[in-house]
Amino acid sequence: MSIGRVAGTVAAVVLPLAWSNVVLPRLGLGVRKRTATNAGFATGYALALRGSPNWCSKDGVRYGMLAASVVAAGYGAALALPPARRFVGAIADRGPEVSTVEWVAVHIPIGTVYSEELVFRGTLDPLLDQAFGVRTGALLSAATFGLWHIAPARAAGDSVPATIAATTAGGLIFGRLRHRSGGATAPALLHLAVNAGGAVAPRLARHLEGSFRER
Template sequence: MPRLPRIAKAVAAVALPLLWANRALPALGLDIRGRTAANAAFATAYAAVFHGRPNWRSAQGFRVGLLAGAVVTAGYAAALTVPATRRHFADLADRGPDVSTTEWAALHIPVGTVYSEELVYRATLTPLLEDALGRPGTWLGALSFGLAHIQPARAAGDPVPGTVAVTAAAGYLFDHLRRHTGSTTAPAFLHLALNAGGALTPRIARHLTGERPTVE
């Protein structure tokens, strides 16, 4: 089979994750365990088809990623020491899935979210777009990452424009770390710290204040 022209390949590479995240995956109606398995399988296949370059074993990726993740974790910990901030976190609605906190933090966030998204976007899509388009490919990769969160935002009742903007900005930051280190490991550690901290900090705050969670 002849190779697709570079631009056509880039269009397909952008479209597939968007269709997966906003259409196909929600249509499957899977529980959290099924979504984690499906996301990981899709990401692995996508990276194989489009020749992803994660470079997971990079020593610099580990160093930079651990440092970035430690800074974020320290920020969450510091926030919990401030009574007003701790109260704010405690008052947030509990959006946790129907699994234990340990399973959520140890499996579904690292595999279903971080591994899957970093392999698709930082390891595969953005490098492909940069090869095809140059520097504009970086911006398009970040925007694609933001647009992939449209349906998740709707399902959670979050404002779609704000969610797209924030996740696109995060994607651009993650891509900066990937370019700086030549590895997807660095943004993966930062991504993990942000998501795990955001998920667990409200639960820790409620434990510290003795409050019951508000469930949406």
């Protein structure tokens, strides 16, 4: 690998980490400006590094909808079982600055899913695959995806090691879906199902628990 290619690969890994963990937190933006700014960074990053998200992949839609339906079924089962429902209902809301509708309809799809899938599955994954091979590239990209979440975990008061571990595992799953479907659409749909369900399920759980108590 040439020196120029090595430098380009290192920059491709470092830039998202610096953005998510240093630059974006220091801007001190509200949720709406943060969503717009994050999406702008992702778009610029993909354009600069010639990302290939392949959003219009038919296989991406098919695999993504299948994966999302599995997640939706899991949330449904959790809401149906009283112990699991109470556990889900105890989870704090993640979008306190805006309504749940705005959080799920705007900020999760654009600020999180579009931005992260374009940066990672649409741009960094293919680049690392070319540089290191599919297996090593997948591990490096997933680890970078995990480290991307350090500042968000701190801001939310979550365990940083646990967040890194969980999101690295998620990155491996999303990366596998990208390889299987040929684009970022499938992991984006799965990502959307996980995050949107995580925002809606606690509210539904609390509503259901309240309804059962009134009977």
